[in-house]
Amino acid sequence: MPLTTAAMPLQFDAATITRLSTSGPRYTSYPTADRFNPDFGYGSYLEAVAGQKMRGGGRGPLSLYVHIPFCDTVCYYCGCNKIVTKDRSKAATYLSYLKQEIGMQGKLFSGMNQLAQLHFGGGTPTYLSDRQMEELMAHLRENFAFAPDEEGEYSIEIDPRTVSRDRVHSLRAQGFNRVSLGVQDFDPDVQKAVNRIQPEAETLAVMQAARDAGFRSISIDLIYGLPKQTLDTMRQTMAKVIAAGPDRIALYNYAHLPHLFKPQRRILDADLPPANVKLDMLALCIRELTAAGYVYIGMDHFAKPDDDLAVAQRQGRLHRNFQGYSTHAEADLVAVGVSAIGSVGSTYSQNEKTLDAYYEKLDQGSLPVARGIKLNTDDLLRRLVIQKLMCNFELSIASIELAYPLRFADYFAAELEQLRALEQEGLVSIDSEWLSVTLKGRLVVRNICMVFDRYLGMPRAQDQGAANVQPLRYSKTI
Numbered sequence: 001m002p003l004t005t006a007a008m009p010l011q012f013d014a015a016t017i018t019r020l021s022t023s024g025p026r027y028t029s030y031p032t033a034d035r036f037n038p039d040f041g042y043g044s045y046l047e048a049v050a051g052q053k054m055r056g057g058g059r060g061p062l063s064l065y066v067h068i069p070f071c072d073t074v075c076y077y078c079g080c081n082k083i084v085t086k087d088r089s090k091a092a093t094y095l096s097y098l099k100q101e102i103g104m105q106g107k108l109f110s111g112m113n114q115l116a117q118l119h120f121g122g123g124t125p126t127y128l129s130d131r132q133m134e135e136l137m138a139h140l141r142e143n144f145a146f147a148p149d150e151e152g153e154y155s156i157e158i159d160p161r162t163v164s165r166d167r168v169h170s171l172r173a174q175g176f177n178r179v180s181l182g183v184q185d186f187d188p189d190v191q192k193a194v195n196r197i198q199p200e201a202e203t204l205a206v207m208q209a210a211r212d213a214g215f216r217s218i219s220i221d222l223i224y225g226l227p228k229q230t231l232d233t234m235r236q237t238m239a240k241v242i243a244a245g246p247d248r249i250a251l252y253n254y255a256h257l258p259h260l261f262k263p264q265r266r267i268l269d270a271d272l273p274p275a276n277v278k279l280d281m282l283a284l285c286i287r288e289l290t291a292a293g294y295v296y297i298g299m300d301h302f303a304k305p306d307d308d309l310a311v312a313q314r315q316g317r318l319h320r321n322f323q324g325y326s327t328h329a330e331a332d333l334v335a336v337g338v339s340a341i342g343s344v345g346s347t348y349s350q351n352e353k354t355l356d357a358y359y360e361k362l363d364q365g366s367l368p369v370a371r372g373i374k375l376n377t378d379d380l381l382r383r384l385v386i387q388k389l390m391c392n393f394e395l396s397i398a399s400i401e402l403a404y405p406l407r408f409a410d411y412f413a414a415e416l417e418q419l420r421a422l423e424q425e426g427l428v429s430i431d432s433e434w435l436s437v438t439l440k441g442r443l444v445v446r447n448i449c450m451v452f453d454r455y456l457g458m459p460r461a462q463d464q465g466a467a468n469v470q471p472l473r474y475s476k477t478i
């Protein structure tokens, strides 16, 4: 099986996509976050870190995720866990607790606190002032040993509306070397309909500033399916994005779930493009991006062929974690901040989701872990299978049989049976050595991964006997 299949173009098959368009996980973790349970708390987290220390220092250098939950104004499409406020004093309080948590994590990981990857997400990380960010980065450096700039990946999500050219240079000087810019759409009517007025010139100026400041990679987030979007506006936005030439593009499907996300109630149903137009928009974007030389990485992500993600994918080194795709396979992920999710050893853990609960646990002197999960052998095996399919679109059956004492065909007999139906539709190919996602199957890769998800449809332990169980917050595959 050639390693380069991942770089080939996609095959867009509207009928297959429409038929398989069902709610499904994005597999930034397996098991998915709705399976985390409150029995996993601070004590379980300490055990996980101690286990990594006993093994001689975890899985190589660490990844660190820092969550800044604040936003100045609300974007109506938003489904994130954020706090919309103009009261800046809230950020100052938050920072004092965040620093306390960073100090505790730094102590816990002492002796294995080498850092190769850092990501600031939100909310809006640039809600913090330049001074606050500088102090926070200095505090992080006191507690973690950063790899040199040319080796480490230090990224930050920037809302172009919140930064000046000087601020972008300042972020580079503070140690960030990758940026991801929230754009969503350049069309003024669409921006108005989602309450995110962001002039095109402003975004392009921030991109230029990032290039001038020496950022290694610039990524842009776009959304299709927003109110007032048409095939025409999408075509124009795409042309402008391609002309701007970011290294990576994330193209998300807008999932309209107003019963779950309050801001979305401000979006009029009548303004939303119908499903067939959304599909045409997706087809258009894929066509334009691949014609412009971008490689489909998988699950909404495109990159230039010489970008690290595309190179890692060609070499079979791509990994998937809570920030999407990553080149740092198998690193332990330490996550700080309200609602942040980390992954240490064979565990996942999530911090408290409200500021009050987050502050209360830190006031008590414990890390604010609210829930989590310790993976069993079956979880680890299925996680590996799903990771390989999501990242490489292929799975070496021999490599699984080498890592685990099992016969793939026996252990996954039921799953292989289900996959036969997908094989007949030309979405996967299966032989005794490889399970491969075809070019036609790539856009529905999560449907293929869902076959290996043991938990789908299974009630959660914490819901047993409970009334009013919330529906799972999965978005549609397309």
Ligand code: SF4
Pocket: 070, 071, 073, 074, 075, 078, 079, 080, 082, 122, 123, 124, 159, 182
């Ligand atoms: S989309 Fe981003 S900037 Fe807008 S409200 Fe949500 S988290 Fe804040």
